[in-house]
Amino acid sequence: MPDSSAIQDSGAVEIPTRTLVESMIRQDSTIDAGELYAVANTLGMTDQQVRLCIKxxxxxxxxxxxxxGRKAVLYATDRTRGALExxxxxxxxxxxxxxxxxxxxGQWRLAAFGIPETARQARDAMRDTIIRLGGAPIQGGLYVSANPWEDRIATAAAELGVTEHLTLLSTTDLLIGGARTPRALAERLWPLDRLAAGHIRLLEVAQRxxxxxxxxxxPTPTQRLTLQIExxxxxxxxxxxxxxxxxxxxPRPWIGAQARAAxxxxxxxxxxTETPNATRVFQWYYDVTAEVLREQPASTRGR
Structure with a gap:
């Protein structure tokens, strides 16, 4: 059952308790329970919420x-570490x-599959993979993306044992419901307003x-951890x-690029001022975003 306990106050990020726990995993795969409870309390969560989640x-x-209690040490299993990366x-x-x-x-990539009902689990997994890779549904079993995805989809199909049911193709000429220009197709296929709203929220949080x-x-060490997790x-x-x-x-300019730069x-x-044993989520994101700042003009950083 999904963990719905969360905190949301003025300007705060809504964080499920499970997400908080997973975000506290350090580089050595441990969680200091004292730190965990301190951050949870800062976010407005009760000790009982945290205890039940850990259980x-x-x-x-x-x-x-x-x-x-607060003197405990949690150890993430191999399965947890792999799933969260x-x-x-x-x-x-x-x-x-x-x-x-x-x-x-200029290429539109299309993927189509017709997996039988007898392999329903594989069919659902194939659909979920395509959507996770940014595919938009056109009609039954047919999806489109603007980015190269053939290798990833083919790999997923092979792992699921449904390669014989998969078709991949690309085209520069796509007409859907009267829409043909690239921007008209993007507006029709993807929820750009909703995506922009999510990035507006991200920009507000990053600026705060x-x-x-x-x-x-x-900020104190506990406050820093809280900011990282938010x-x-x-x-x-x-x-x-x-x-x-x-x-x-x-649309130009695109709010997503601005938010991610922030x-x-x-x-x-x-x-x-990060400690040597930083949280894994911090190190994952920082390793990538540090590359951005090395190539980004100083005048545009953090806007």
Whole structure:
């Protein structure tokens, strides 16, 4: 059952308790329960919420633990570590697009499958993979993307044992319901307004985090951890549904690029005084966004 307990106050990011716990995993795959409870309390969560969440995660085999209460140490299992790691190449591609170094080649990529009912689980998994890769449904079993995805889809089909049911093709001439120009097709196929709204929210959170980090009175270690988790949660929330359309298909300027540049500036600011055993979510995102700042003009950082 999804964990619906969360905190939301003025300007705060809505964070499920499970997300908080997973975000606290450090580089050595441990969680200090004292830190976990401190951050949870800062976010307005009760100790009882956290205890129940830990109990569920341990019962599911996501963590093991030693000790009790705030003196406990949680250990993420191999399954948990693997499931939580983001697609680093996806993130790099996103920032390359934002910098304008991944121009669109004008090709629409299409994927179609006709997997029988007897393989329903594989059919559902194939559909979920295509949507996760940014595919938009055209009609039954037919999806389109503006980005190269053939290798990933073919790999997924092979793993699911449905290669014989998959068709891949590309075209520069696509007409859907009277829409033919690239921007008209993008507006028809993807919820650009909703995607923009998510990035507006991300930009607001990133700007608030940046102001706090640069304030005359620096945040405490617990506050820093809280800021990291808020930023990472909102970043993932905005990115998850984003098909990463090429800039040529998006309104100009595109709020997504601005929001993600602000996030990169936040991670850079956080890195200035980060502890050696940082949270994994911090290190994952910082490793990618640090590359952005090395190539981004200083005058545009954190706007």
């Amino acid at each position: 569920r995660l341990v019962a599911e085999g996501q963590f093991t633990h030693e000790g009790r 983001p697609d680093i190449e996806f993130l790099r591609y996103m920032y390359r697009q934002d910098r304008g170094v991944e121009p669109w080649d 985090v940046l102001r706090t980090l640069r304030a005359a009175t620096p 930023l990472g949660t909102e970043f993932a929330r905005a990115l998850d549904p984003d098909p990463l359309l090429p800039p040529e298909l998006l 996030v990169a500036a936040c991670w850079a600011e956080l890195a200035r």
